Each structure stands twice: as C-alpha cells, then as structure tokens.
Amino acid sequence: MLATLEGAVTAAVLALTAVGLSLVFGVMRVVNVAHGEFFMLGAVLAWWVAHLAGGHAAVGFGLALVVAPVLVGLIAALADVAVLKRVGYDPERTIVATIGILYIIQQVTLMTYGPDARPVEPPFNTRIPLPWFEFTDQGFALYWPWGLSTTSYKLAVIGASGVVLLTVRLLMTRTRIGLLMRATQLDRETALAFGIPVDRVYAVVFAIGAGLAALAAVLIVPISQAHYLMGGDPLLLSFIVVIIGGLGSLPGTVVAAILIRLSDGIISVFFSPTLAKILATLLVALVLVFRPQGLFGGARA
Incomplete structure (x- = not known):
C-alpha cells in the first residue's frame, strides 16, 4: 500500500512534467532537450521565492506556486522567440539549440544559486497513519501498524496534479487557444493561410510546457530538494513516458506516467530500484519495436 501511494505521488509529478514535453512536441514538433532544466529552474525559483517571502511556510509556498511557473514560462517564451524561431523550428537545429539552452540555464543557476541542495518547507505536513488488514483465526482484522503512514501534503500533490x-x-x-493549438498541430501551413498567428501559438505552447514542468518541480521540492543538477532524471523519465504513451498524446502520457511510476515503486520495494529501471528501459524498447507510435498511437489531446 505504502509503495503504491509513494508511486502515485511521483507519478502525479511525472505526469505533469511529461505532459509539458508532450504538448511541445505534439504542437511544435520540437524535441525540447532543455525541458528538465525548466523543471530544475522551477524548483530553484521556488526556493528563492519561499526564502525571500519568509513568514509562515504556506505564504512562501503559495507565492512560489504562482511565481515560479509564470517566470519559467516567460523565460521559455523568450527562448522560443530568441532562439527556436530563428532556426525555423527545424528538428535537427532545435535539438542543438535546446541543448545550448540547457547548459545556459544550468550554468547560470550554478553561478547564482550554488551547488548545494536546499529544501522548501511544505505549507502543511500532517502525518496520516495508514491502516493494514489481515485475516486471522478470529476473522478479518484491521489495525494501524507503527511507521505505516503518509502525509497530508503528499495527498495534496496527487490532488493538485x-x-x-x-x-x-x-x-x-x-x-x-486550445483550438488554435490543435489547428496548428494538424497543419501549420493551413493554419497560417487562415490567419492563425502560428509564431505566437508556438511561444504560448513552449511557455505552457515549461510552466507545467516548473509547477511539477514546485510541488515535489518540499518532498525532495532543489539542486542545480536535478533536471536530468525528469527529462529522461519524461522522454520514456512520452515514447510509451505516444508522441503528442496527452492521455497516453498520463497513463504511461502512472504505469511507469507505480510499477517502479512496487518493484523497488520487492526487488531493487535497478531492476525497475531495467524493466522501464525494456518496455521502451518493446514499444519502439512493436508499436513505434506508442501505446495510444494517434490519440491526441
């Protein structure tokens, strides 16, 4: 039960992060290698905002929940206009460009924030005991074993996600705006012919994708810690989830995130975390071989 619940928390955060990546690829056909750094930037900005706000933890966290995704979204929109638009959204060039954005964000964060990992205090963190049950000689018995518990904040993360x-x-x-996004996704040239401002749509989509990653980071940073190298794992897992769910399919991305994280949590408890990662990689390979379009194929948001 506890492994499933912990897996649900990380699945919720991963789903938010991966949906942002899937949205960018689905509409813009851009593989955003810098997506993990937008996640990291959200966590670091959350620490800055909470640290500067002071006072009760809920005040700082509430401000971070709004300010960090908005700032990251604005930075992403600026990167889209200043870099991606200038390379014409060419698939090969955008990969190189987003790698450059990745290193710029990472190194600027290192110079300003530093190499230390720092926590953000959660707005509330009430411990909630979890019940357990078993069948005894006297019949069905329900009890609360010591140590088997979760927190109200972790449940809130699942609900908020x-x-x-x-x-x-x-x-x-x-x-x-969703209609404009879907029209641009289906046919860019036709959208331009009908007067849709495709460049503005792309900037908005890139900002939303980065903002979702930053929001996911703000939600998870009270459970983990903000660190300038924390963007690697979310990026890799997001790519795995997007490939399994189907490139550009938001429902598929959510289902794949739940599948990956719940199985990872359960396998890690009963076997080992290494085996969980091996199985996830094997699943990606099987999907690429037998269903290259992903489990949800042509399903779109």
Whole structure:
C-alpha cells in the first residue's frame, strides 16, 4: 500500500512534467532537450521565492506556486522567440539549440544559486497513519501498524496534479487557444493561410510546457530538494513516458506516467530500484519495436 501511494505521488509529478514535453512536441514538433532544466529552474525559483517571502511556510509556498511557473514560462517564451524561431523550428537545429539552452540555464543557476541542495518547507505536513488488514483465526482484522503512514501534503500533490492535468485537457478541448493549438498541430501551413498567428501559438505552447514542468518541480521540492543538477532524471523519465504513451498524446502520457511510476515503486520495494529501471528501459524498447507510435498511437489531446 505504502509503495503504491509513494508511486502515485511521483507519478502525479511525472505526469505533469511529461505532459509539458508532450504538448511541445505534439504542437511544435520540437524535441525540447532543455525541458528538465525548466523543471530544475522551477524548483530553484521556488526556493528563492519561499526564502525571500519568509513568514509562515504556506505564504512562501503559495507565492512560489504562482511565481515560479509564470517566470519559467516567460523565460521559455523568450527562448522560443530568441532562439527556436530563428532556426525555423527545424528538428535537427532545435535539438542543438535546446541543448545550448540547457547548459545556459544550468550554468547560470550554478553561478547564482550554488551547488548545494536546499529544501522548501511544505505549507502543511500532517502525518496520516495508514491502516493494514489481515485475516486471522478470529476473522478479518484491521489495525494501524507503527511507521505505516503518509502525509497530508503528499495527498495534496496527487490532488493538485489531477486538477492541473484536467485543466490542461479542458484548455486543449474547450477553449479558443486550445483550438488554435490543435489547428496548428494538424497543419501549420493551413493554419497560417487562415490567419492563425502560428509564431505566437508556438511561444504560448513552449511557455505552457515549461510552466507545467516548473509547477511539477514546485510541488515535489518540499518532498525532495532543489539542486542545480536535478533536471536530468525528469527529462529522461519524461522522454520514456512520452515514447510509451505516444508522441503528442496527452492521455497516453498520463497513463504511461502512472504505469511507469507505480510499477517502479512496487518493484523497488520487492526487488531493487535497478531492476525497475531495467524493466522501464525494456518496455521502451518493446514499444519502439512493436508499436513505434506508442501505446495510444494517434490519440491526441
């Protein structure tokens, strides 16, 4: 039970991060190698905002929850206009360009933030005991073993991630900007012919993708810590999730994130974390061989 719950927390955060990556690829056809650094930047900015705000932890965290994703989104939009637009969104050039953005963000963060890992205090963190059950000679017995517990903040992370993912889904399917995104995704040239400002749509999409990664980092940083090298694992896992779920498929991305993280948590408890990573890599290989379009194929947001 505890492994499943911990896996659900990391799955929720991974789903947010991977959905941002999937959205950028689905609409812009850009493989954003700097996505993990936007995640890292969100965590670092969350620490800065919470540290400068002072006072009660909830005040600093609440400000970080708003300020960090917005700032990261603005930085991403600026990078899109200043770099990606100038290389014409060419697939090969954008990979090189986003690698450059990756190193710039990482090194600037190292020079300003430093090499130390620093925690952000959660706004609330009430410990919640988890029940366990077993069948005894007297029948079904329910009890609360010592040490088997979670926290209210971890449950809040799962709930908040679900709300944000639903909001993204509604944004893509029920709003004008979502309609423009989907039209641009289907055919860029036709969208231009109908007067859709494709460059602006791309900037908004890139900003939203980076903002989702930053939001995921703000949610997880009270559980882990902010560090300038923390972007590597989220980037790798996001690529794995996007490949398994289907490139550009938001529902597939969410399902793949849940599958990867829940299985990772359970396998890590009963076997080893190394085996969990081996199986995830093997699953990616099988998907690429037998279903290159991903498990959800042509399903789009």
